[in-house]
Amino acid sequence: MTVTTPAEIDGLDGDPRITAEYGARPIYDRYDYVIIGAGTSGSVVAGRLIEDTDASVLVIEAGGTDQSRAVLDPLTWFSANIGTERDWQFVAEPSAHVNGRALTLPMGRLVGGGSSINAMIWARGHREDFDYWARVTGDDAWNYRNAVATYLRVEDFAGPADPVRRGSGGRIYVEPTPNASALANAFLEGCEAVGIPRFADANGVMMEGDGGAALANLRVKDGKRQNIPASYLWDHLGDPRLTVATGATVHRISIDRAKRATGVTVVIDGELRNITASTKIVLAAGAINTPKILMLSGIGRAQDLAPLGITIEADLQGVGQNFQDHILAAGCNWAFPDDNVQDPLNNGGEANFFWKSDSALDRPDLQPFVISYPYYTDTLQARHPAPPNGWAIAPGLVSPASRGQVRIASTDPEATPVVDAGFLQDPRDLEALTYCVDLCRDIGNSAPLRPFVKREVVPGPGRTGREKRDFARNSAWTYFHQSCTAKMGVDDMSVTDPRLNVYGIEGLCITDASVMPRVTTGNTMAPTVVIAERCADILTGKA
Numbered sequence: 001m002t003v004t005t006p007a008e009i010d011g012l013d014g015d016p017r018i019t020a021e022y023g024a025r026p027i028y029d030r031y032d033y034v035i036i037g038a039g040t041s042g043s044v045v046a047g048r049l050i051e052d053t054d055a056s057v058l059v060i061e062a063g064g065t066d067q068s069r070a071v072l073d074p075l076t077w078f079s080a081n082i083g084t085e086r087d088w089q090f091v092a093e094p095s096a097h098v099n100g101r102a103l104t105l106p107m108g109r110l111v112g113g114g115s116s117i118n119a120m121i122w123a124r125g126h127r128e129d130f131d132y133w134a135r136v137t138g139d140d141a142w143n144y145r146n147a148v149a150t151y152l153r154v155e156d157f158a159g160p161a162d163p164v165r166r167g168s169g170g171r172i173y174v175e176p177t178p179n180a181s182a183l184a185n186a187f188l189e190g191c192e193a194v195g196i197p198r199f200a201d202a203n204g205v206m207m208e209g210d211g212g213a214a215l216a217n218l219r220v221k222d223g224k225r226q227n228i229p230a231s232y233l234w235d236h237l238g239d240p241r242l243t244v245a246t247g248a249t250v251h252r253i254s255i256d257r258a259k260r261a262t263g264v265t266v267v268i269d270g271e272l273r274n275i276t277a278s279t280k281i282v283l284a285a286g287a288i289n290t291p292k293i294l295m296l297s298g299i300g301r302a303q304d305l306a307p308l309g310i311t312i313e314a315d316l317q318g319v320g321q322n323f324q325d326h327i328l329a330a331g332c333n334w335a336f337p338d339d340n341v342q343d344p345l346n347n348g349g350e351a352n353f354f355w356k357s358d359s360a361l362d363r364p365d366l367q368p369f370v371i372s373y374p375y376y377t378d379t380l381q382a383r384h385p386a387p388p389n390g391w392a393i394a395p396g397l398v399s400p401a402s403r404g405q406v407r408i409a410s411t412d413p414e415a416t417p418v419v420d421a422g423f424l425q426d427p428r429d430l431e432a433l434t435y436c437v438d439l440c441r442d443i444g445n446s447a448p449l450r451p452f453v454k455r456e457v458v459p460g461p462g463r464t465g466r467e468k469r470d471f472a473r474n475s476a477w478t479y480f481h482q483s484c485t486a487k488m489g490v491d492d493m494s495v496t497d498p499r500l501n502v503y504g505i506e507g508l509c510i511t512d513a514s515v516m517p518r519v520t521t522g523n524t525m526a527p528t529v530v531i532a533e534r535c536a537d538i539l540t541g542k543a
């Protein structure tokens, strides 16, 4: 099928023919591959399997279509999707470390998963992230050199030429924020004013050293979101070997006596079906639902599962552990002068910097964004109401020491998993975030940003150390980078081996952000594509 781009059909409202293709095919009882989740990683693996093999592939997606204005309009990613049916609406357990708040943890529940509701930022990660993965897995395939090779292969980068690091002509179109706002440019000057160097590319050499400031790279083309299905899936929707079943929720993976994953139990159109995978099941349900599905299938911590009456298929102590997320704090807000109110452009978060809270660190641990509207938590809003026209610098913590966990409290597949996100549990994170708030204030109050400031709304000057820590706890929120809950590796807490196969179970691999041993420095979509590309290479015999 030749897919007409949304723009050719109806602007940003999407292509109804793509929606018609999702779920158009009958669902058979057996496929070569069953992929659980049509999100970022599931789309990559599905597309690659169709391109590189003769296999039949069923992709099972709980959510619905990605063809809607809410998805395709870059500016509304936050306002039109979070808290809707396109979001799983997970909520973390309340925690004293964030002043008793129960933080929401949005995750995409539709074709494209996170890549359909995210802020479209393409952040490839730091050199040290991948070299760390290679060290802890003992597998050089994961090192930075190989990650760059993958990026060179898949990228079509429209920014400054860097043939050593940046790909061109690949399937993933990426551009530096186009026609960036005056606010974003002033923010970059403000970064320079406090000593953070400015780079032409947020993903080139800047991510091999101490950090710097740059316009973000975006997955936007001609003013429209490019989600991961746009690059991997849509072109294959007419292929009879590919079935994408939307509105279909996997409950469990079936495991036979030989400890082989044979298929899935899934609800499709209200009917409970068993579908067999002859070759492999690929788990790509994201870092909260992947451990949930594993646990419901008897793969996890025996001491937690046995009391629920679940038969243990593999006692893997790491399932659901090691939960990691970054913090994008609601943070520092200013009011625009009445005569210089700026409308949000692009994705509303056009520029960022990476920097270290401690120069001894091996990689940056801070990644704040300038946001062209007020960025608040409910707690802040109650105490310091947002101005009608304002902007923010959101302090970002991207190398957290805190760890959380995901568990299940019930065998009901419809029950929501319990997530202890662990935010700010480790005092080092609170210290780094507090430092980051100060740094963001310095930038926001620097000379280049003065034309955009009527007043600093929050946090304001003169806070004691204790008040600053309290502010950090009240403003902390997810960066939407849930990961690491089924890590690959070779230690006792590893859930998959370095080739992504689940320990102790044949015929089952994991390809999503769950397998990261440690969350990358920066937004997680691009590194998840690297993982899924490698998964596809393994499945197709190329690695």
Ligand SMILES: Cc1cc2nc3c(=O)[nH]c(=O)nc-3n(C[C@H](O)[C@H](O)[C@H](O)COP(=O)(O)OP(=O)(O)OC[C@H]3O[C@@H](n4cnc5c(N)ncnc54)[C@H](O)[C@@H]3O)c2cc1C
Pocket (backbone or CB within 6 Å): 036, 037, 038, 039, 040, 041, 042, 060, 061, 062, 063, 082, 106, 107, 108, 109, 110, 111, 112, 113, 114, 115, 117, 118, 119, 120, 121, 122, 123, 248, 249, 250, 251, 284, 285, 286, 287, 289, 290, 293, 479, 480, 481, 482, 511, 512, 513, 514, 523, 524, 525, 526, 528
């Ligand atoms: C609001 C938001 C903003 C973000 N901003 C950015 C950004 O700008 N840049 C960036 O790099 N990253 C961003 N991220 C993170 C990024 O999108 C994720 O890291 C990435 O999508 C993870 O890919 P994944 O394959 O692990 O999971 P997902 O993309 O979440 O895919 C999982 C899929 O599995 C489906 N699924 C789950 N359970 C089941 C089940 N039982 N049965 C069937 N299907 C199921 C889900 O519906 C989903 O489609 C953001 C995320 C969010 C939510």
